Amino acid sequence: MSPPPFPTLSRRARVWDAAGMLLVLAGLFLLCALGVDHFLTATNLRGLALAVSTSGMVACTMMLCLAAGDFDLSVGSVVAFAGVLGATVMNATGSITAGVAAALASGALIGCVNGVFVARFGVNALITTLASMQIVRGLGFIVADGRAVGIRPAGFFALGNTAWLGVPVPVWLTGLCCAGFGALLNRTIFGRQALAIGGNREAAHLAGVPVVRVKIIIFTLQGLVAAGAGLILAARMTSGQPNTSQGFELEVISACVLGGVSLSGGVARLGSVVAGVLILGLVQNAMNLLNLAPFYQYVARGGILLGAVLLDRFRQRS
Amino acid sequence: MDFPGVRALDGVSFGVRRGSVHALIGENGAGKSTLLKILSGAHRPTAGTVGLHGRPQAWASTAGALAAGVAVIYQELHLVPDMTVAENLLLGRYPRRGPWLDRTALRAEAARLLRLVGEDLSPDTRLGRLPLAQRQMVEIAKALGRGAPVVAFDEPTSSLSAPETLRLFAIIRDLRARGHAILYVSHRMDEILELCDAATVLRDGRHVVTHDTLAGVTRADLVRSMVGRELTNIYHYRPRPGAPGGLEVRGLAGPGLRAPVSFHVDRGEIVGFFGLIGAGRTELMRLVCGVVPPTAGEVRVQGATVRGRSPRAALRAGLVFCPEDRKQEGIIAVRPVGENINLSARRRHVRAGFWLDPAWERDNARTQIARLGVRPADPAALMGLLSGGNQQKAILARWLSDPVRVMVLDEPTRGIDLGAKSEIYALLQELAAAGTSVVVVSSDLPEVLGLADRVIVMCAGAIAAEFTRAAASPEAVLHAALPASASP
Numbered sequence: 001m002s003p004p005p006f007p008t009l010s011r012r013a014r015v016w017d018a019a020g021m022l023l024v025l026a027g028l029f030l031l032c033a034l035g036v037d038h039f040l041t042a043t044n045l046r047g048l049a050l051a052v053s054t055s056g057m058v059a060c061t062m063m064l065c066l067a068a069g070d071f072d073l074s075v076g077s078v079v080a081f082a083g084v085l086g087a088t089v090m091n092a093t094g095s096i097t098a099g100v101a102a103a104l105a106s107g108a109l110i111g112c113v114n115g116v117f118v119a120r121f122g123v124n125a126l127i128t129t130l131a132s133m134q135i136v137r138g139l140g141f142i143v144a145d146g147r148a149v150g151i152r153p154a155g156f157f158a159l160g161n162t163a164w165l166g167v168p169v170p171v172w173l174t175g176l177c178c179a180g181f182g183a184l185l186n187r188t189i190f191g192r193q194a195l196a197i198g199g200n201r202e203a204a205h206l207a208g209v210p211v212v213r214v215k216i217i218i219f220t221l222q223g224l225v226a227a228g229a230g231l232i233l234a235a236r237m238t239s240g241q242p243n244t245s246q247g248f249e250l251e252v253i254s255a256c257v258l259g260g261v262s263l264s265g266g267v268a269r270l271g272s273v274v275a276g277v278l279i280l281g282l283v284q285n286a287m288n289l290l291n292l293a294p295f296y297q298y299v300a301r302g303g304i305l306l307g308a309v310l311l312d313r314f315r316q317r318s
Numbered sequence: 319m320d321f322p323g324v325r326a327l328d329g330v331s332f333g334v335r336r337g338s339v340h341a342l343i344g345e346n347g348a349g350k351s352t353l354l355k356i357l358s359g360a361h362r363p364t365a366g367t368v369g370l371h372g373r374p375q376a377w378a379s380t381a382g383a384l385a386a387g388v389a390v391i392y393q394e395l396h397l398v399p400d401m402t403v404a405e406n407l408l409l410g411r412y413p414r415r416g417p418w419l420d421r422t423a424l425r426a427e428a429a430r431l432l433r434l435v436g437e438d439l440s441p442d443t444r445l446g447r448l449p450l451a452q453r454q455m456v457e458i459a460k461a462l463g464r465g466a467p468v469v470a471f472d473e474p475t476s477s478l479s480a481p482e483t484l485r486l487f488a489i490i491r492d493l494r495a496r497g498h499a500i501l502y503v504s505h506r507m508d509e510i511l512e513l514c515d516a517a518t519v520l521r522d523g524r525h526v527v528t529h530d531t532l533a534g535v536t537r538a539d540l541v542r543s544m545v546g547r548e549l550t551n552i553y554h555y556r557p558r559p560g561a562p563g564g565l566e567v568r569g570l571a572g573p574g575l576r577a578p579v580s581f582h583v584d585r586g587e588i589v590g591f592f593g594l595i596g597a598g599r600t601e602l603m604r605l606v607c608g609v610v611p612p613t614a615g616e617v618r619v620q621g622a623t624v625r626g627r628s629p630r631a632a633l634r635a636g637l638v639f640c641p642e643d644r645k646q647e648g649i650i651a652v653r654p655v656g657e658n659i660n661l662s663a664r665r666r667h668v669r670a671g672f673w674l675d676p677a678w679e680r681d682n683a684r685t686q687i688a689r690l691g692v693r694p695a696d697p698a699a700l701m702g703l704l705s706g707g708n709q710q711k712a713i714l715a716r717w718l719s720d721p722v723r724v725m726v727l728d729e730p731t732r733g734i735d736l737g738a739k740s741e742i743y744a745l746l747q748e749l750a751a752a753g754t755s756v757v758v759v760s761s762d763l764p765e766v767l768g769l770a771d772r773v774i775v776m777c778a779g780a781i782a783a784e785f786t787r788a789a790a791s792p793e794a795v796l797h798a799a800l801p802a803s804a805s806p
């Protein structure tokens with residue numbers, strides 16, 4: 001006797017999962033295009049892309065981190081520190097390469113230390129990165145001696161200010177990050193292992209997943225990418241600023257949550273995260289164009305976040 | 319009751335009398351747990367009503383169901399591992415003095431509940447430190463503490479061993495004598511014939527039959543109405559030639575063991591580990607498989623010593639471990655079934671050490687789902703939404719995906735229906751015939767006796783006795799497992 005055919009889980013739910021946030025983004029874009037003056041100009045769109053490129057880049061690795069069930073609050077500080085360190089080294093040596101290498105290495109090192117504390121010593125990620133967020137912010141001020149560090153080798157500014165095929169270089173780099181980390185998450189054993197760890201760490205461990213190694217690698221990548229974002233920001237500002245990007249970590253995590261990443265781990269989709277980043281950027285851009293005071297933007301960002309999460313809950317209920 | 323895309327229950331009606339134990343049986347995914355979740359207010363039915371004492375009820379929440387007098391003991395435990403036993407027992411109704419928690423009353427009431435189920439435990443023990451069986455007893459005590467007139471048990475004995483089961487039966491009989499109405503879900507037909515007064519059979523969410531009395535109903539009758547066919551010789555046992563050099567454990571010592579333990583399992587041999595709760599079987603297997611580092615001793619797989627002390631190192635040596643607690647250590651609820659199945663064996667099927675092999679991922683998931691009869695047969699379904707037995711099948715599928723030398727299974731058929739059990743036994747026999755050494759830890763005595771070539775009995779953290787298949791009678795094995803026989 002063969003069992004009756006079994007219906008699979010609702011197709012509509014799956015489609016929403018895959019494309020829900022993209023639809024919201026498309027709707028929002030349309031709304032802005034129709035309702036906000038100067039929105040659909042090349043200058044504005046380029047500015048918008050540039051504005052979201054930093055958070056977009058870091059959101060990629062934050063997504064991995066959240067997928068594996070962890071947090072990283074230190075990214076904002078790493079962005080600032082990398083900029084300051086890169087600027088200082090470049091000025092001291094006159095070599096752009098040395099500055100870039102020093103900044104990237106320091107970011108990776110900070111991430112690696114975070115990872116070792118979280119994965120090897122079992123310290124809660126929230127606590128670990130709360131601490132390193134403050135330590136690294138402090139180090140940035142120490143290196144910079146409390147002031148912005150103007151960058152002398154002018155060739156470095158190309159990183160932030162040139163365009164290729166009409167698209168700014170930072171945007172290309174962010175696109176590269178998205179493609180790379182999207183592939184890492186969906187097409188490699190590493191991505192699956194990260195998701196499995198986030199879903200049930202103990203089960204993953206028993207199934208032979210190298211939990212500690214995977215987590216350390218994720219935090220290291222996170223530090224590396226945040227440092228890269230810091231360099232780009234420094235190139236755009238032509239200086240390393242120790243007090244930049246405060247609250248950046250929350251912006252990035254918000255974008256991830258908006259993109260349906262579960263804070264308890266195990267669920268992440270790159271397409272939706274990108275949509276989340278763009279939605280936040282779009283709203284900010286529109287509010288700028290509408291000449292609303294920046295204070296309102298905090299309120300709007302929080303409101304959007306709550307609204308999106310609520311929407312998601314209702315969807316799961318139905 | 320409808321879930322998105324799934325009709326889990328379809329027009330089921332039956333009644334449970336006061337002072338009777340009513341069995342609810344059916345294959346994995348038949349809808350038994352869903353029905354109990356409706357009773358407990360966790361799900362709301364899409365149509366139909368629940369009546370109590372002749373009056374229709376409409377509770378919209380678990381609190382409402384409790385207030386109306388229905389207590390449900392779920393299939394998966396709902397306890398907080400980081401709290402004490404007492405705090406778990408009285409969760410949601412802590413005794414208070416003014417605004418303060420009354421610790422003395424809390425402890426006293428907890429102690430009373432523990433006595434009720436015959437557990438000799440300090441109420442201050444952290445719950446996470448207890449073995450699964452004792453956690454199950456705590457869960458039962460927690461539900462009984464509310465004195466509800468209707469009590470429903472969802473596979474309570476799947477993680478209990480013989481003495482706890484007997485204790486539970488005494489408790490249930492006592493409830494029946496005091497006029498409670500009891501619903502009892504189990505896949506163990508013997509228990510049902512022994513304990514229950516009536517039975518309702520579900521299949522694919524539909525009502526098949528209700529026996530108002532079980533007098534004259536045989537095991538075969540129940541199985542037939544459940545599975546739709548006869549099941550005989552479920553163990554598929556065939557004598558196989560063993561060859562030396564499978565798993566060798568020498569002088570292994572560590573937490574949970576009273577004395578160093580040595581044993582061996584030949585290639586192509588199935589060894590059953592029997593014992594009561596707390597006998598140290600799970601602890602021993604965790605040491606063998608590197609989950610907990612041993613303090614002394616050696617583990618060899620086909621002659622080679624296992625180096626390193628992690629499940630990963632054990633896996634590399636060809637030794638896999640399927641843990642007992644599927645909710646905590648087995649399933650990844652938020653990931654699809656296919657990924658849960660491929661999780662471990664995938665490491666052999668990566669391209670350039672890095673890229674997934676999509677064809678293998680798809681094929682293996684499909685093959686294993688078909689092989690074990692996981693339902694829904696959809697690799698994309700979320701693991702957490704499967705019925706308990708189907709989750710267990712998917713976990714077994716994970717370990718059966720991997721050609722290994724030694725397979726250690728801790729309570730592998732927990733919560734699995736009879737038909738599926740039979741399939742799994744056949745798979746294990748096949749595996750052994752192909753030369754794998756198989757260790758099965760089980761509290762189900764007939765299962766151990768039916769499946770194994772050799773039975774090792776543990777008692778109080780040490781090996782107490784060993785029987786060949788021919789010598790292993792139920793009485794002898796059970797006797798060896800009882801603590802008294804350990805100290806003559």
Ligand SMILES: Nc1ncnc2c1ncn2[C@@H]1O[C@H](COP(=O)(O)OP(=O)(O)OP(=O)(O)O)[C@@H](O)[C@H]1O
Binds near residue numbers: 322326350705707
């Ligand atoms: N929240 C849910 N969403 C979608 N489907 C569900 C959900 N809960 C249960 N199901 C489906 O409903 C069906 C009945 O499940 P249920 O847990 O009641 O089975 P069961 O009879 O208790 O089985 P078992 O013996 O394996 O415990 C299953 O096919 C299951 O996959």
Ligand SMILES: [Mg+2]
Binds near residue numbers: 350
């Ligand atoms: Mg069930």
